[in-house]
Amino acid sequence: MVRPTAAWPLGAAMLEAQDRSHGWERESQSASRASSSRQMLEVRPGLYLGGAAAVAELDQLREAGITAVLTVDSEEPSFKSGAGVEVLRRLFVPALDKPETDLLSHLDRCVAFIAQAHVEGRAVLVHCHSGVSRSVAVVTAFMMKTEQLTFETAYENLRTVNPEAKMNEGFEWQLKLYQVMEYEVDTSSAIYKQYRLQKVTEKYPELQNLPQELFAVDPTSISQGLKDEVLYKCRKCRRSLFRSSSILDHNEGSGPIAFAHKRMTPSFILTKGSQAQCTSYFIEPVQWMESILLGVMDGQLLCPKCSAKLGSFNWYGEQCSCGRWITPAFQIHKNRVDEMKILPVLGSQTTKIQTCDI
Ligand SMILES: [Zn+2]
Numbered sequence: 370m371v372r373p374t375a376a377w378p379l380g381a382a383m384l385e386a387q388d389r390s391h392g393w394e395r396e397s398q399s400a401s402r403a404s405s406s407r408q409m410l411e412v413r414p415g416l417y418l419g420g421a422a423a424v425a426e427l428d429q430l431r432e433a434g435i436t437a438v439l440t441v442d443s444e445e446p447s448f449k450s451g452a453g454v455e456v457l458r459r460l461f462v463p464a465l466d467k468p469e470t471d472l473l474s475h476l477d478r479c480v481a482f483i484a485q486a487h488v489e490g491r492a493v494l495v496h497c498h499s500g501v502s503r504s505v506a507v508v509t510a511f512m513m514k515t516e517q518l519t520f521e522t523a524y525e526n527l528r529t530v531n532p533e534a535k536m537n538e539g540f541e542w543q544l545k546l547y548q549v550m551e552y553e554v555d556t557s558s559a560i561y562k563q564y565r566l567q568k569v570t571e572k573y574p575e576l577q578n579l580p581q582e583l584f585a586v587d588p589t590s591i592s593q594g595l596k597d598e599v600l601y602k603c604r605k606c607r608r609s610l611f612r613s614s615s616i617l618d619h620n621e622g623s624g625p626i627a628f629a630h631k632r633m634t635p636s637f638i639l640t641k642g643s644q645a646q647c648t649s650y651f652i653e654p655v656q657w658m659e660s661i662l663l664g665v666m667d668g669q670l671l672c673p674k675c676s677a678k679l680g681s682f683n684w685y686g687e688q689c690s691c692g693r694w695i696t697p698a699f700q701i702h703k704n705r706v707d708e709m710k711i712l713p714v715l716g717s718q719t720t721k722i723q724t725c726d727i
Pocket residue numbers: 619620621622644646647648689690691692693
């Protein structure tokens with residue numbers, strides 16, 4: 370049986386048609402064999418990439434020895450019962466092929482699914498609708514993690530196998546963040562928090578309701594401090610405002626170049642202790658800000674107790690004194706707050722530590 374041949378370039382088709390029993394060795398194959406599973410490409414031994422056509426027929430999966438299917442699409446494929454569908458291990462990650470889609474938050478379980486299948490000796494198919502963006506992003510992430518590759522190297526590598534691969538720019542940016550996070554999505558990291566804030570800003574242009582998990586817990590409602598955490602209080606009335614874990618560090622901008630704001634560049638990569646130039650802390654939103662932030666794009670941040678001006682916020686972003694743009698921005702001037710070391714044993718007691726006015 371010969372299937373339509375349009376989907377893949379010849380080189381890729383030949384590559385994907387390698388003899389299964391010989392693993393990842395490239396062998397020239399007859400055209401008829403190459404056509405048998407043209408909708409899929411074997412990117413790594415036992416790891417296939419494809420579009421919706423790849424799951425249309427179970428025979429094809431069976432021929433390739435695929436018993437695990439990861440779908441990254443808006444709809445879950447419906448497999449006909451019987452014909453081995455019961456042995457199929459499946460994972461469905463709902464995702465649209467749009468730059469604003471949050472794929473990053475799902476990468477860990479996608480990569481774990483593929484890795485687990487490998488451990489069990491299962492061949493895996495990762496597919497989306499057309500096999501060029503969503504599935505490509507997931508497979509690239511898997512290659513980055515398992516082969517410790519940079520985003521660029523992994524993506525280039527994959528595109529030699531599938532020259533049609535072209536993930537959207539939002540996914541490219543997310544995979545760069547994934548690399549910065551060392552291939553593990555740490556939801557408590559400043560990078561992830563900033564990323565989530567940006568995603569929310571894109572998703573809620575009118576900002577009428579914000580997910581609660583976006584807000585850091587009000588420090589006045591927690592008595593126990595974490596080790597080495599610093600508490601920031603209003604200089605005027607001593608009201609606790611935020612903790613050091615809420616600070617979203619960024620790379621210092623440098624002069625006029627930093628003024629050219631590039632939205633798709635991860636500008637907030639952690640550089641601890643290098644922010645001498647910055648006269649503000651950029652932080653995640655804290656619970657006491659909630660009523661101020663809703664329904665407006667920018668405004669002042671006032672102390673919830675004494676109404677002293679602390680700083681400002683802007684969902685479209687603000688520029689730090691060092692030149693760097695932060696989007697969105699919740700900015701507290703350093704000279705309006707005092708740093709207090711939290712004593713872990715004594716809980717709510719604090720000790721004032723050196724403060725530096727700029
Ligand atoms: Zn700065």
